[in-house]
Amino acid sequence: MEKVVLWATFFYDLYSKMGKYSVIITAGGFGKRMGSSLPKQFIMVKGKPILMHTIERFYHFNPKSQLIITLPEEWKSYWEGIISESDFRIPHRVVSGGAERYHSIQNALEYCIGDYVVVHDGVRPLVSTETLERCYKEVKQSDAVIPIVPISESLRILEDNSTKAVDREKYVLVQTPQCFKKEVLQKAYDQEFSHDITDDATLVEKLGVTITTVSGNEENIKITNQADLAYSEHLLK
Numbered sequence: 001m002e003k004v005v006l007w008a009t010f011f012y013d014l015y016s017k018m019g020k021y022s023v024i025i026t027a028g029g030f031g032k033r034m035g036s037s038l039p040k041q042f043i044m045v046k047g048k049p050i051l052m053h054t055i056e057r058f059y060h061f062n063p064k065s066q067l068i069i070t071l072p073e074e075w076k077s078y079w080e081g082i083i084s085e086s087d088f089r090i091p092h093r094v095v096s097g098g099a100e101r102y103h104s105i106q107n108a109l110e111y112c113i114g115d116y117v118v119v120h121d122g123v124r125p126l127v128s129t130e131t132l133e134r135c136y137k138e139v140k141q142s143d144a145v146i147p148i149v150p151i152s153e154s155l156r157i158l159e160d161n162s163t164k165a166v167d168r169e170k171y172v173l174v175q176t177p178q179c180f181k182k183e184v185l186q187k188a189y190d191q192e193f194s195h196d197i198t199d200d201a202t203l204v205e206k207l208g209v210t211i212t213t214v215s216g217n218e219e220n221i222k223i224t225n226q227a228d229l230a231y232s233e234h235l236l237k
Helices: 002-016 050-061 073-085 101-109 129-138 182-188 200-205 226-236
Strands: 021-026 066-071 093-096 116-121 144-150 155-159 162-166 172-174 178-181 212-215
Touching: 021 050, 021 101, 050 066, 050 116, 050 129, 066 073, 066 101, 073 093, 093 101, 116 129, 116 182, 129 144, 129 178, 129 212, 144 200, 178 182, 178 200, 182 200
Parallel strands: 021 066, 021 116, 066 093, 144 212
Antiparallel strands: 116 178, 144 172, 144 178, 155 162
């Protein structure tokens, strides 16, 4: 185990000095909606934990990126065991997660050395190369970039004890990775935590920063339940 950790740390330091992008992959879920005692990021799909598939997506897209993974403190040793048994050699740093996603990202930001910070959900293993290309390219021109996809189903808003139809053309679904100039995201995380912060873009927007959007890919779902898991298994195979 010690040799694996030392090996990973060596290459982490080597690759970190080469890349302009720091990628934070958040994996702090506990699988409640999945109905599993095993956190969803560790559920096996095609012979690998979901989290490994996600890490591989980013590594193969840009091997020079700095990869930082946030995990619950109590599950870090479990992850170390998995990467040792599977001989998983993609260099990355593991950072302890916090009480909320906000605190996990805040912890990871302390280790980011890239000019740009990319934040992605650990249980979104199906982000496409095209989506990554659009995000990475646009963040060089903008302070904040997020991928979005249109809504294809009808929407209604809850009002008291009834519902009312709304124009779906005025709404979009937000995905990750969400990409930022590092100084912008760092400044955003100097703000105090509040429960209305649903993602990094929401926090950055509080600074008055304009959020630029690019097209995402519909397959890039966040795996939260058994239906999502079955869908992702099909596509990953």
